[in-house]
Amino acid sequence: MTEKQLTIVSINGPYRDEGVFTMIRLAHAAKEKGITLNFFNYLDATVIAHRDQAPKEFPPIETIFGNIVKKGLKKPKADAIACIKCTDARGVTKYQTEGVIIGGLYDLGEWTAESDKTILIG
């Protein structure tokens, strides 16, 4: 049986609303249900995986997000791509957390074609 695949496109940065937390909760549910996950971090969402975040009043998003991606090394997989134009513009290309690949919209096109469903959280 082929595993189901979900691509989640994020466009908002962390700490401005609950969007990233909703994405993480969906990701945990997807892992439990055996659904393969693709994260495409686009625009301000490329800051989600920026290393060394140290918020004073919130859990560090990078760590939470990074844990999901690292757990995705096993089945079901969880891959993450950050848009290179977005990371370059924000100066975060070299500071993405472990497991996040720098890519582009062609990758998103491929994921969209491969996935059972693609959603945009923003």
Added chain:
Amino acid sequence: MSGLLLVLSKDPYTTEIPDLVLDIGMDAKGKGNDVTLYLVEDGVTAARKTEFGNKLAAAHKKGIKIYADDKAVLSRSLENKLIGWVEIKEIGTLLDFIMDYDRVAWF
């Protein structure tokens, strides 16, 4: 007929997006589609017993199913303050809907 899942994450009193979402849902329902509205984050405030909540109740009477995310409801202490037809569900239900519906739009 196709299934349309509308996910609303915005409060109705800070933006016009919830009105737009409701219009889309009612229009799609009027054309014979199966429509579900799922409230997450600040979107759960749309189901309070207010003027907008009355709009949701009217939408429910037209056949639109309405769900609200449990954590969003609990964190805002809205358990007993929502209109009657809203079902409170955990995040796995939203994921199932996302995977099963023909179309999903997140606002």
